Amino acid sequence: MAEILSLRDAVAACVHDGDTIALEGFTHLIPHAAGHEIIRQHRRNLHLVRMTPDMVYDQLIGSGCATKLTFSWGGNPGVGSLQRFRDAVENGWPHPLEIEEHSHAGMATRYAAGAAGLPFGVLRGYVGTGLPEYTDTIKGIECPFTGERLTAVPALNPDVSIVHAQRADRDGNVQIAGLVGVQKEAVLAAKRSIVTVEELVDHLEPVPNSVVLPTWVVTAVCHVPGGAHPSFAMGFSDRDNRFYKDWDAISKDRDSFTAWIDANIHGTADHAAYLDRIGVTVR
Amino acid sequence: MSDITTNGDLAATTDEIMIINAARQLGALAAAGKPVCFVGIGLPSTAANLARRLYDPAPVLVYESGCIGSKPQRLPLSIGDGELAETADAVVSVPEIFAYWLQAGRIDVGFLGGAQLDKYGNINSTVIGSYESPTTRLPGAGGAPEIAASAGAVMVIMRQSKRSFVERCDFRSSMGFGDGPGHRERLGLRGAGVRWVITDLGVMEPHPDTCVLTVRALHPGVERAQVVDATGWAVEFVDDLAVTDPPTLHELTTLRAVQAA
Numbered sequence: 001m002a003e004i005l006s007l008r009d010a011v012a013a014c015v016h017d018g019d020t021i022a023l024e025g026f027t028h029l030i031p032h033a034a035g036h037e038i039i040r041q042h043r044r045n046l047h048l049v050r051m052t053p054d055m056v057y058d059q060l061i062g063s064g065c066a067t068k069l070t071f072s073w074g075g076n077p078g079v080g081s082l083q084r085f086r087d088a089v090e091n092g093w094p095h096p097l098e099i100e101e102h103s104h105a106g107m108a109t110r111y112a113a114g115a116a117g118l119p120f121g122v123l124r125g126y127v128g129t130g131l132p133e134y135t136d137t138i139k140g141i142e143c144p145f146t147g148e149r150l151t152a153v154p155a156l157n158p159d160v161s162i163v164h165a166q167r168a169d170r171d172g173n174v175q176i177a178g179l180v181g182v183q184k185e186a187v188l189a190a191k192r193s194i195v196t197v198e199e200l201v202d203h204l205e206p207v208p209n210s211v212v213l214p215t216w217v218v219t220a221v222c223h224v225p226g227g228a229h230p231s232f233a234m235g236f237s238d239r240d241n242r243f244y245k246d247w248d249a250i251s252k253d254r255d256s257f258t259a260w261i262d263a264n265i266h267g268t269a270d271h272a273a274y275l276d277r278i279g280v281t282v283r
Numbered sequence: 284m285s286d287i288t289t290n291g292d293l294a295a296t297t298d299e300i301m302i303i304n305a306a307r308q309l310g311a312l313a314a315a316g317k318p319v320c321f322v323g324i325g326l327p328s329t330a331a332n333l334a335r336r337l338y339d340p341a342p343v344l345v346y347e348s349g350c351i352g353s354k355p356q357r358l359p360l361s362i363g364d365g366e367l368a369e370t371a372d373a374v375v376s377v378p379e380i381f382a383y384w385l386q387a388g389r390i391d392v393g394f395l396g397g398a399q400l401d402k403y404g405n406i407n408s409t410v411i412g413s414y415e416s417p418t419t420r421l422p423g424a425g426g427a428p429e430i431a432a433s434a435g436a437v438m439v440i441m442r443q444s445k446r447s448f449v450e451r452c453d454f455r456s457s458m459g460f461g462d463g464p465g466h467r468e469r470l471g472l473r474g475a476g477v478r479w480v481i482t483d484l485g486v487m488e489p490h491p492d493t494c495v496l497t498v499r500a501l502h503p504g505v506e507r508a509q510v511v512d513a514t515g516w517a518v519e520f521v522d523d524l525a526v527t528d529p530p531t532l533h534e535l536t537t538l539r540a541v542q543a544a
Contacts, residue, residue, distance in 0.1 A: 026348050026349070026363055026377050027348055027361045027362060027363020027364070028348070028363050028365070028368070051377070052425075071423065072423060072424065072425055072426075073422050073423045073424070073425035073426075074422050074423055075421075075422030075423075077324060077360065077361035077362065077363070078324055078325070078359075078360035078361045079360075081420075081421065081422060082422070085420070086419070086420045089417065089420040090416075090417060090418070090419070090420050101409075101423060101424075103424050103425070103426065103427070103428040103429055104347060104377070104381060104424075104425050104426040104429070105381040105382070105385070105386065105426065105428070105429040108377050108378040108381050108382070109378070109381075109382070111378065112378045112382075123381075123382070123386060123429075124386055124429070124432065124433060124473075125386075125428060125429050125432070126428055127428075127432055127458065127470045127471070127472060128432070128455065128458030128461050128466070128467070128470050128472065129424065129428045129455050129456060129457060129458060130409070130414070130454045130455040130456070131424065131428065131456075133414075134414050134415075148471070149471060178365070178368050178374065179348050179349055179350070179363050179365075179367075179368045179374060180349070180374075180376050181348070181349070181363075181376065181377050182376065182377045182378060184376065185376075185378060209374070232365055234365055234368065234369075238365060239360070239361065239363075239364055239365060241360045241361075241364075244360070244361075
């Protein structure tokens with residue numbers, strides 16, 4: 001059964017130095033608050049996993065939390081590059097970052113295999129690209145029934161997966177609606193999981209087409225309103241596109257990035273204080 | 284972006300002409316019964332949304348965030364803006380969009396951009412320089428490898444320059460014609476690969492024998508020499524080189540309304 005914890009306590013209990021962790025969210029419901037708490041608690045040597053590492057992974061990488069990144073697209077959606085990710089790969093700052101690079105289809109297949117308890121997943125993928133030459137976790141395989149050449153990728157089973165959701169009940173059952181990304185697979189594939197939610201309710205009303213994660217597959221649920229900002233939670237907030245654009249300038253050089261992290265992450269006690277400091281009001 | 288005066292007092296930028304020509308191609312595909320378009324963000328999304336407003340039958344827009352049949356009123360900044368989900372016929376998970384919809388062959392045209400494009404239509408969105416120590420680390424392949432492999436056909440939209448239109452990509456993020464004729468077939472790729480490259484200077488298509496991207500049309504006012512100067516391979520022109528129709532008032536005002544919304 002999931003425990004209802006503060007985000008500080010959940011990160012302290014679930015995320016350890018050297019862990020493989022996935023903060024998932026495909027543009028929608030990105031668990032920014034959880035990433036910030038990992039930075040506050042100075043976690044180190046993390047292996048970060050994510051299909052679309054964006055701003056919060058830029059912050060984790062630039063803060064020195066990560067030594068490896070497994071991913072398929074690392075950018076600032078609609079804006080451009082991730083400056084801290086680039087600096088880590090191109091110049092080794094703040095220290096070198098090992099990368100394991102895939103495609104979206106491959107990463108999705110890996111999570112699905114992880115959730116299904118299989119050792120690998122199979123797809124028609126990567127063929128003719130340069131990726132198999134540099135990524136050991138992409139291998140050819142022959143279909144035993146048709147002889148077709150396919151591609152195998154190993155299951156992803158993070159130590160911890162962290163996602164953000166619209167709501168949970170007080171027993172820790174989680175409900176996610178809208179763009180559900182790969183969150184269900186990420187949570188089911190992981191050994192431990194943290195879910196931050198916009199609201200804690202007495203009773204979950206059924207929502208058409210929503211994903212429900214029963215309390216017994218979740219480790220910790222944390223009530224963190226606005227926990228996805230500047231990403232969004234359908235029904236609660238809109239994507240703060242302005243913030244994504246502003247991030248490009250903030251993250252461009254090491255000093256302005258570090259000053260921003262010191263002031264806004266290390267300089268705040270929790271996510272509510274952070275939102276207050278950057279002037280974001282939660283609905 | 285330079286201004287090109289087209290018909291009368293209407294002035295379209297080179298970017299607008301590029302986007303309008305890409306939208307026309309999507310409109311033609313929809314009219315031919317091939318409406319389902321897997322859309323990347325940025326220029327492809329702008330052109331696809333323009334085509335959806337201009338043509339009936341309209342293209343069906345599929346986004347990798349899991350949105351099928353999105354009809355956004357305003358242009359999304361990312362592939363997962365709330366607008367795309369709220370206006371979609373269906374919203375599915377990310378594993379599903381790639382496995383059931385793209386891989387299974389339900390996409391007519393994949394619509395891509397990139398940092399580098401080479402003469403065989405291969406795209407690089409991974410690194411400039413070597414993979415192990417790149418001079419520029421780009422975001423990566425994302426959904427492109429499987430879009431380029433499995434979509435029925437691929438359209439590319441890119442601003443043309445010698446830096447971006449190269450003899451050979453520094454890294455092959457997605458497969459066009461690979462090393463040349465027959466390469467896709469040898470690898471068993473199901474889609475036809477790159478069929479149209481729409482740039483700010485004109486339109487390229489693969490040569491039927493050599494697969495090398497060849498200029499089929501120039502935009503109004505563009506000279507052959509401009510294309511040669513902006514292409515990193517010895518670019519050739521088809522014998523019956525065409526000039527694209529100038530943007531109509533309707534196309535241009537619709538595009539500007541899409542971008543202003």
